[in-house]
Amino acid sequence: MKIDLSTKIGKLKFKNPVLTASGTFGYGLLINEIFDISRLGGIITKSITIRSRPGNPAPRIVEAACGMLNSIGLENKGIENFLDEVLPKIKSFNTNVIASIAGETVDEYGRLAEKLDRNVSAIEVNISCPNVKKGGMSFGQDLSSTKKVVKKVRRKTSLPVIVKLTPNITRIEDIAKASEESGADAVSIVNTYEGFSIDIYRRNSKLGGFSGGLSGPAIKPLALFAVWKVAKNIDVPVIGCGGIMNFSDAIEFFMAGASLIEVGSATFSDPNASLRILKGVKHFLEEENIKSIKEIVGIVDEN
Template identity: 50%
Template sequence: MDISVQLAPQNKHGLLLPNPVIAASGTFGYGTEYAEVIDIQRLGGIVSKGITLNPRRGNPQPRLIETPAGLLNSIGLENIGVEALIREKVPVWATWQVPVIVNIVGETVEEYVQLAGILDGVEGISGIEVNISCPNVEAGAMEFGTDPEMAAQVTSAVKKETGLPVIVKLSPNVTDISEIARAVATAGADCLCITNTFRGMAIDVAQRKPALGNISGGLSGPAIKPLALYMVYTVAHEVEIPIIGSGGGSSASDALEFIMAGASAVQVGTATFTDPQAMLRIIGGVKEYLGREGFKNLGGLIGIGHFDKS
């Protein structure tokens, strides 16, 4: 059964994944942390923790709060910085079969460009995911993802700087995600990731203060799946480039829903926290479904759910 998927058909390197299940940024560290826990080589791909030019310590604690059907996080992009990434992590990735994609974040267009330039052509990196959607930092990131012109500007600037496949990860915290998606696709993105976390908060009533140190955070997990799914479905009607669905996926059925809505692949994040084997389970379940339902590959299923209202 062939469940491989090409996420950057227009790119000279392409981004061919052995299967459509990718570890979502920020929920799988640099991959190395999980190498002893699950057989990471069986994953479709890994997106590393959002990286900035300089190391960041992130936001004040508490930074993670469980909600009835999800998780609120306000990590604030704690990371080791791009130099340490290249020195310590990338050489390990270069020995892996599983494609690793680096999630990048800047406070200015120039910072995104510098990061893309530093990562371009480095062995062990299969693609760049441009994070214009982090809700947990004060400057940059989500600002770029909520304005079509700025989103397009970052995309084309990054594309000029690197030959690597470029995925742009959109924010759901907008009025019309299609408008941003169209702008980013026109600016040359190879692929879209839809979506990052939804901005939310929780209040500790005993202490009468916000439960998160940063007041607000990003909501992930099962609570956001129907929201993310509809965004994928909407954008899939609007752009020609591949889409990765992200938001609350925890079962093969969730992954299949994203694929039927028009996604070519899915990212799984929060589900890994409750079950480190979740992604492998999803891969097995997708394969089993395709076999049982008589599909020879994944292609036939992508966007098959583009239903009419009648």
């Protein structure tokens, strides 16, 4: 049986719905040494900023029960370095390359989108990073800031615009709706949950950046429910993300309403995770006699 795994965001076609989450896959180059990443539906780059950022002080990682806290702080070499040094190397990947962008101001988001226009397959607007002092999550926690950022990006590029949302808010569905109304072609749900961990002997946070973002299986039920709430409220595709470790987690996200998924920190415990999940999804559809992934998207609802 031929299984149709393809899907779309705006006009952009994806050969399958498995993507890799920003910040967990670099720019794909290192993992491409382990498996052929062109087999994935797409990769989302580490967030790119206008200027080079050194990131936060160590320790940047602390393990939590069934997950981890990170406080990396958007370490990257800036947009010019990305365009000159990184892009030429990743352009040849036979898959969608989605650039994640993070600005300190609305204007910076616009400038990043403008510079990336026509250079990548799509843009994911990161308004949900919990680990920076300026910008980041503060945009995604406010309706009017969200609208301003998304509208700005929308005006500066003809590429599909995906908005990555923070779950650290009372009603994520409102921010999702605002993103859609401001011109987003899709929303990614969710970025990490804010948290921290204390060293009881030093009486201080275990993280150099004090607080961090929780990811991994620990957040899966929370993320899954956020996807379900949002998907029934908007018309554009939802990309589900949060603790997806295996194919059945992925299928849950599709059934909750995600059209695509992002594999995040699973890659840290298994660099082959995204490929393994893709194969598992395909196998599940075959076994269950489901011809197209679209048949199960959002199939679960309240009775």
